[in-house]
Amino acid sequence: MRHVVADGMEESTIAGLHLGRANTPTQCVSTIYEPCLCVIVQGSKTIWLGDREIVYGPLSYLVSSVHLPVLGQVDMASPSEPFLSIRVDVDPQEVTELVLELGERVNSEEKCPEAACGLCVSQTDQGLLDATARLVSLLDSPHDAAILAPLARREILYRALIGEMGARMRKFAAADSQAHRVSKVIALLKDRFAEPLRVRELAERVNMSESSLFHSFKQVTRMSPLQFQKKLRLHEARRLMLSEGLEAATASYRVGYESPSHFSREYSRMFGAPPRTDVVKLRGEQSVAQM
Numbered sequence: 001m002r003h004v005v006a007d008g009m010e011e012s013t014i015a016g017l018h019l020g021r022a023n024t025p026t027q028c029v030s031t032i033y034e035p036c037l038c039v040i041v042q043g044s045k046t047i048w049l050g051d052r053e054i055v056y057g058p059l060s061y062l063v064s065s066v067h068l069p070v071l072g073q074v075d076m077a078s079p080s081e082p083f084l085s086i087r088v089d090v091d092p093q094e095v096t097e098l099v100l101e102l103g104e105r106v107n108s109e110e111k112c113p114e115a116a117c118g119l120c121v122s123q124t125d126q127g128l129l130d131a132t133a134r135l136v137s138l139l140d141s142p143h144d145a146a147i148l149a150p151l152a153r154r155e156i157l158y159r160a161l162i163g164e165m166g167a168r169m170r171k172f173a174a175a176d177s178q179a180h181r182v183s184k185v186i187a188l189l190k191d192r193f194a195e196p197l198r199v200r201e202l203a204e205r206v207n208m209s210e211s212s213l214f215h216s217f218k219q220v221t222r223m224s225p226l227q228f229q230k231k232l233r234l235h236e237a238r239r240l241m242l243s244e245g246l247e248a249a250t251a252s253y254r255v256g257y258e259s260p261s262h263f264s265r266e267y268s269r270m271f272g273a274p275p276r277t278d279v280v281k282l283r284g285e286q287s288v289a290q291m
Contacts, residue, residue: 001084003139009087012139014149016089019136023082028073030270032235033064035090037160039124039132043083044076049119050222056121061128063090063165065172066118066183067190068221069231086132088156092183096173098157116168116179118220128159178216181206185217189225193232194256199225233257234270241279248275 001021004010009020022043044057048071056062057076077083124132135152138145161169171179185202202225203213217225237251246254252263264274271278 001082003136004084009085013142014135014138014145016153017135017139017149018087018089020085020087021082022074022077023079024074025077026074028071030069030071030231030235032232033068033070033119035066035092035095036064037088037090037156038062038064039086039088039128041084041086042081043074043085045072045074045083045085047072047119049117050218050227052117052119052222054119054121059124059129060121061124061160062119062121063160063169064119065090065092065169065179066186066220068118068186069228069235070119086136088132088135088153090157092173094154095157095161095169098154098161099170099173102158102161116171116219117222118172120165120168122164125159125163128156128163131155131159178208178212179220181208182213182216182220185213185225186221186228189229189232193229193236194254196256197226197229230266231270234267237263237267237275238271238278241275242282251275 003012004019004021007022007024009018011018028048039061040056040058042058044055047054047056047062049068054062055075074083131152135149135156138149138152141148160166168179171177172183174180184206188202188205189197199210199213203210206213208216214224217228221228223231233255237248237255237257240246240251240254241248248264248267249260252260257263267275267278273281
């Protein structure tokens with residue numbers, strides 16, 4: 001609470017550590033989750049990934065193994081007991097390296113779907129809680145943080161990998177798994193979302209059939225590749241209008257739409273308002289937050 005006094009998610013002075021706060025419940029908003037681990041300290045939140053609803057509260061944590069567009073809202077928060085959360089960014093390469101180091105020290109008999117959902121939630125165990133608390137406490141010791149923060153982040157990943165959700169996380173790190181192949185397709189879509197979607201080409205790139213890719217992709221993201229691409233396009237268009245001042249039509253062409261009217265309809269369905277109205281509102285909220 002000392003380190004984040006205003007509503008919102010703020011990056012701390014420790015790289016990859018973000019602290020969130022909300023003094024009141026929030027409306028449902030659309031956002032992109034990068035690979036991360038999120039711990040709720042106080043309050044509760046609901047996340048929707050496609051058709052899946054995930055509710056998590058105090059001392060539970062959520063892991064996003066891949067880049068995912070989601071809807072989310074804070075359900076429980078008040079000025080006296082604000083919603084508080086911690087987000088630790090996760091480097092997939094670091095996860096892969098740690099899995100290799102763990103080797104047979106993890107339970108190889110744990111079972112999970114070959115292409116499990118990219119978001120999962122569990123209760124925070126004592127080991128993970130202690131490691132997370134140590135990382136946050138380093139905000140008060142900046143000289144120590146330079147050396148100890150990377151060690152605390154590594155322990156957090158380790159605790160997650162040997163915990164209840166570890167088998168799912170390890171699937172995404174295993175090069176021969178369907179989950180890993182889907183993560184590679186997601187990376188391709190993230191880089192090339194403005195291009196026409198060619199499922200056959202994507203399937204060939206990861207050595208899968210079209211039907212297998214479609215089925216596995218939907219298990220991981222809870223949406224089709226086309227729906228996923230559309231969400232990426234709309235989020236990027238929103239960023240271009242908000243950060244770079246582009247007009248809606250220009251932004252729509254930049255992200256791959258051929259019709260500005262089609263773009264405006266889909267934008268309104270996703271964000272609840274036409275592009276111009278939405279951006280004006282967001283700029284107003286930013287101005288208030290900076291006062």
